[in-house]
Amino acid sequence: MLDDLRDAYARSGDEHAENYLDWPRFSERPYISATHGNRYVQNYANETAEEEYGQFEDAEVMPEGSVLAKDSFSVSQQGQGMIGPLFLMEKMEEGFHEASDDWRYTLIQPNGQIVGTTQGEGSENVEFCIACHMEGSQADSMLFLPEELRVQP
Numbered sequence: 075m076l077d078d079l080r081d082a083y084a085r086s087g088d089e090h091a092e093n094y095l096d097w098p099r100f101s102e103r104p105y106i107s108a109t110h111g112n113r114y115v116q117n118y119a120n121e122t123a124e125e126e127y128g129q130f131e132d133a134e135v136m137p138e139g140s141v142l143a144k145d146s147f148s149v150s151q152q153g154q155g156m157i158g159p160l161f162l163m164e165k166m167e168e169g170f171h172e173a174s175d176d177w178r179y180t181l182i183q184p185n186g187q188i189v190g191t192t193q194g195e196g197s198e199n200v201e202f203c204i205a206c207h208m209e210g211s212q213a214d215s216m217l218f219l220p221e222e223l224r225v226q227p
Contacts, residue, residue, distance in 0.1 A: 075147065075155050075157075076095060078155075078157060079095070079145050079147070079157055079160075080092070080095050082157050082184040082185070082186065083145070083160045083182050083184070083186065084186070085185065085186025086160075086182045086186040086187070086188050087186075088162070088180065088182060088188065090120070090141050090143060090162055090164070090180075091143075091160055091162070091182055093120075094118050094120075094141075094143035094145070094160075094162075095118070095145075097118045097119055097120050097121070097124070097141075097143065098118065098119060098124050098128075098225075099116055099117065099118050099225065100117040100118065100119060100127065100128065100219070100224060100225050101115075101116045101117045101219050101223050101224065101225065102223050102224065102225055103116075103223065104116050104147070105219060105220065105223050107144075107146070109206055109217075110144065110146055110158075110159075110161060111146065111148075111158060111159075112148075113146040113147060113148045113158040114146065114147050114148065114149070115144045115145065115146045115161075116144065116145055117142065117143075117144055117219055118142070118143040118144070118145075119140070119141070119142050119143075120139075120140065120141040120142075120143075122137055122139040122140045122141070123136055123137070123140030123141060123142060123165070126140070127140070127142065127216070128225075130218045130224065131213055131218060133213060133214065133216065134214070135214045136165045136214050136216070137165065138165050138166065138167055138168075138176075139164075139165065140164070140165040141162060141163065141164045141165075142162070142163040142164075142216070143160065143161070143162050143163075144160070144161040144162075145158075145160050145161075146158030146159055146160070146161070157184040158184065159181055159182060159183055159184065159189070160181075160182040161179070161180075161181060161203070162179065162180040162181075162182070163177050163178070163179055163203075163207075163215075163216075164177065164178045164180070165177055165214075166178050170193065171192055171193055173204060174192055174204045174207070174215065175207075175208075175211065175214055175215040177192070177204075177207070177215055178191060178192040178193065178194075179191070179192045179200040179203040179204060179207075180192075180200070181199060181200050181203070192204070
């Protein structure tokens with residue numbers, strides 16, 4: 075299914091969507107995320123984010139250029155996997171978007187359609203990402219997966 079995920083999201087033309095599966099994964103296995111449509115998700119961080127993100131709640135403000143990715147899928151009652159959206163967070167330069175702690179959120183559908191990007195086309199479609207992630211404002215707007223599912227350093 076990983077090749078299917080990569081192919082689906084790569085249709086968007088977004089470089090992070092094409093490359094995120096080459097980044098370190100921080101979840102031991104897929105887990106259900108209620109805030110991401112009750113889908114199975116996994117967490118990834120690019121090289122810029124890797125060291126800081128791996129500290130989870132002890133992480134400081136992420137460096138500019140950090141990108142976090144969360145792919146998603148669901149499983150039908152017949153056991154068939156169905157690709158869900160890709161959720162991306164990219165730490166931008168200071169002053170990019172104060173309300174999001176300077177994160178740019180991008181939501182990509184399985185057909186490659188970019189539903190929205192903070193400060194870009196369809197930005198109103200990712201406002202819910204900002205609202206939810208502000209609950210993690212003490213950790214640079216990051217919300218972390220359950221401890222028992224984390225890849226340990």
